[in-house]
Amino acid sequence: MRQWLINIYRLGLKELRSLRADPVLLLLIVYVFSFAVYAVATGARLEVVNASVAYVDLDRSDLTGRIVGAILPPEFDTPQEIAASDVGRVMNDGDYVFVLSFPPRFEADVLAGRQPEMQLNVDATAMVQAGNGAVFLQEIITAEITKFVARDDSATTLPIDLVVTAQFNPNLQSTWFSSVMQVINNVTILSVLLTGAALIREREHGTIEHLLVMPVSPSEIMLAKIWANGLAIIVAAVLSLWLVVQGILGVPIAGSISLFVVGTVLYLVSVTGLGILLATFTTSMPQFGLLALPVLVVMNLLSGSTTPMESIPTWLQNIMQIAPSTHFVSFSQAILYRGAGLETVWPDMLVMVGLSAAFFVAALLRFRQTMASSG
Structure with a gap:
């Protein structure tokens, strides 16, 4: 077990060095968690502002x-x-x-x-x-x-005085919603793209053959890619929440960032496993991009981050329960918007654990088969 953990740690360091040596991926991470969040939050306004x-x-x-x-x-x-x-x-x-x-x-x-x-x-x-x-x-x-x-400026035809209180977003600003949702969506997108790209990069550079002759198992290789790329995404997401969402846009974060990080870790196991699973069916980055694009579009559009789940047909809501992004969005909204604690979000976290295990096992089986055929 000790050697297994050491191998995962060292392979993960190799992944981080490879990521550091790839300026395109580094620029992509910085862009999607900075300017992309700001542009979406301030550019796509859902409320009526300055209507002519x-x-x-x-x-x-x-x-x-x-x-x-x-x-x-x-x-x-x-x-x-x-x-x-x-x-x-x-x-x-x-x-x-x-x-x-x-x-x-x-x-x-x-x-x-x-x-x-x-x-x-x-x-x-x-x-x-x-x-x-x-x-x-x-x-x-x-x-x-x-x-x-x-003839009375205080007159009203209503027999009651209706007082409306907007919870969690008192000024009904779409920026409060879209900025946080953009960060959450970017976690999903980059988790799939970075892990898939890491596997494709191994093939294109010929280093996959080096791994095959090393005394490491497919599970060690997979877990190394998951923790290394997941660490980069979590750090970028937290910095985005602090610097862009709270700092520049002035959007308050109601709940615990630490609890959000814990749930994100659970979620990343499943979504990074999905990235590796998709990469095993392709041989180049263009193929991987074409395969990942429809999956990411469906996950983002039907997870509740763009439209409420209640607006989706019931049969489609039931299908989307097997998507980890659905539960991650529900979990993130409860914490970041409504300040929910562990007593509220534990069901979503439990489901994410189960889905992470299922996606990881499926990706591992497929990854072992791919490595065996490569060998």
């Missing part, structure tokens, strides 16, 4: 002025008045996401209870802003009309 609004005011009343004045940043840009004849042109040119049109005698008809019609044109090519922004504008218009008719 124009309006046509054929009434020129106090009510229309109140409605326009209530459309404020940061959700909307300052509304711009346009002529009625320009509505079609500005919508076709994509100058504005929303165009409000107030008809003549709008205020008088409202006060008389005649329920006048006003038009809201929406550029639905900007789907997120179109859907959420239209709801916000309807709420603003309804609130202003209600207060105007009641």
Whole structure:
């Protein structure tokens, strides 16, 4: 056992030296845990921010002025008045996401209870802003009309006072979600790519033959690749959470980083084993990339990191329970977003242990078969 552990340690050091000598892989690790996290978090916004609004005011009343004045940043840009004849042109040119049109005698008809019609044109090519922004504008218009008719700025038609409390993300900022999820997704992607690339590199450089004549077993070779590449990924992920997510983006981490690292270690055994398993079916990096790409896409899209699991059909949810990424995402979200402790996340950790053992055994059997055929 002692010699077995020594072999795993020394082979792992060899993997780390090989990784250090590969500037492309080093640059990839730095990029995906730094700029890629920042770019995704700040570039793909899910909430309505600075949506452009124009309006046509054929009434020129106090009510229309109140409605326009209530459309404020940061959700909307300052509304711009346009002529009625320009509505079609500005919508076709994509100058504005929303165009409000107030008809003549709008205020008088409202006060008389005649329920006048006003038009809201929406550029639905900007789907997120179109859907959420239209709801916000309807709420603003309804609130202003209600207060105007009641002649009381505090008036409301609701018989109750509904208080909404947003837990874990009080300002509903998509950056808080997307930055952490990007780190989690990158752990999965790099775990598969680095371990698979390590095995392909052995073949391309001819060092796999050296390993075959050494007194080492396939399990020692596999575990060495897993701990060496896993260590690099964990260090990069933790630094990304501290420096990029918390430091630059200002996103708070609610739970224990140490518990997250423990769960990540359990998860890495399965996903790095998957990388080695995929690499045994290929002979070059292009082949490995083509085989790994659809697997990674499915794991990321259907793991709950992009869309909630509840949005996925039930039969597909059941299938995805055999994917370790599903339980890792659930585990990570509970800790990093909601500050959950071991008493909450232990079921996911237990499942990850079982899946890690299954993936490791499958990869080891296939790896032994590959080495035997190479020998």
